[in-house]
Amino acid sequence: MASVVREESSAGTGATAFTPYFLQSRDQSQWLTFPLVAIAFCTLAAALTAVLAPSARPVLLQEDGIIEMASVACLAAVVLGAVAASAIWGLRVPFLVAGLIGFAELMDETSFGSRIFGFQPPALYGGGELDGFHDLLILAYRLLHDVDRSLAWLCVGLLLAASLGIMMFALTQLLNGIRNRRSGLTDHVLLFLHIGFIGLAQVIDIATASNALAAVEEMFEFNASLALVFYVAQQAHRSWAESTARSV
Numbered sequence: 001m002a003s004v005v006r007e008e009s010s011a012g013t014g015a016t017a018f019t020p021y022f023l024q025s026r027d028q029s030q031w032l033t034f035p036l037v038a039i040a041f042c043t044l045a046a047a048l049t050a051v052l053a054p055s056a057r058p059v060l061l062q063e064d065g066i067i068e069m070a071s072v073a074c075l076a077a078v079v080l081g082a083v084a085a086s087a088i089w090g091l092r093v094p095f096l097v098a099g100l101i102g103f104a105e106l107m108d109e110t111s112f113g114s115r116i117f118g119f120q121p122p123a124l125y126g127g128g129e130l131d132g133f134h135d136l137l138i139l140a141y142r143l144l145h146d147v148d149r150s151l152a153w154l155c156v157g158l159l160l161a162a163s164l165g166i167m168m169f170a171l172t173q174l175l176n177g178i179r180n181r182r183s184g185l186t187d188h189v190l191l192f193l194h195i196g197f198i199g200l201a202q203v204i205d206i207a208t209a210s211n212a213l214a215a216v217e218e219m220f221e222f223n224a225s226l227a228l229v230f231y232v233a234q235q236a237h238r239s240w241a242e243s244t245a246r247s248v
Contacts, residue, residue: 031237032177035190035230039223046219057215067218072109074225078102081232089239098191098232105198105225108132134202141206156207163199166192187238190231197224 046067050057060066082099086092111121111132121129126142128135137159145152170192177186185192201220204213 031230031234032174032186032189035193035227036174038230039226042226043219043223050215061215061218065218067222068109071218071222071225072106074222074229075102075106075109078225078228078232079106081229081236085232085236085239089236089243092235092239094188094191094235095232098228098235101194102225102228102232104133108134109221134205137202138206153207156203159199159206160203163196163203166199167196170196187234188231190227190234194224194227194231197221197227 046060049060058065079099079102082095082102086095086099109132111129124130124135125139128138130136130139141152141156144155170189173185173189173192177189197220201217201224204217204220208214
């Protein structure tokens with residue numbers, strides 16, 4: 001009987017030894033914790049720089065400034081990472097969704113290359129240029145505002161409520177994952193977090209013209225791109241772990 005217990009214990013130890021690290025709860029909680037730490041650190045660093053070094057604000061927050069270029073770099077990494085992961089482990093829904101979102105937002109952040117290649121985007125109704133997908137929301141807001149101001153603000157309020165709701169849902173799922181109360185949605189919480197950040201950024205872009213809030217918008221967009229980078233890395237690591245487990 002004792003030998004049977006020892007054999008079962010040894011088998012359990014061996015199974016644990018060959019269990020992919022990603023599938024262990026501790027590693028899952030790390031994948032959910034690291035993005036929060038990175039987002040908090042970058043946000044705090046940008047805020048302190050803007051407060052303590054006012055002369056650095058234009059370089060940090062202006063068009064094509066440090067934060068916007070960091071967002072572009074993250075989105076480019078998302079697209080390349082999704083393509084590379086699909087080439088290695090096959091086309092999967094998380095890679096496809098993240099890659100398409102990253103590509104759309106990369107085009108949006110770079111104004112579809114208008115400033116790089118020097119072409120002139122079409123004019124936007126009410127002023128400005130139609131050089132990004134987010135301008136379609138601004139266009140819709142302006143058209144609704146011309147029809148009925150309260151209707152336009154109602155749409156902004158609904159977008160704000162939806163964005164905050166997605167953020168709260170994502171944070172709830174994230175905390176559940178950290179506490180090892182995983183569900184099927186926990187593996188995609190970073191994608192929901194990304195959508196929430198983008199929604200909040202769009203609310204600011206549509207409804208305000210404040211320079212201070214414009215800086216907050218840039219940080220929301222950067223935080224969103226950072227969450228998407230971690231999502232692609234998480235899904236790639238998961239695919240690697242599953243393929244390793246099958247080969248053992």
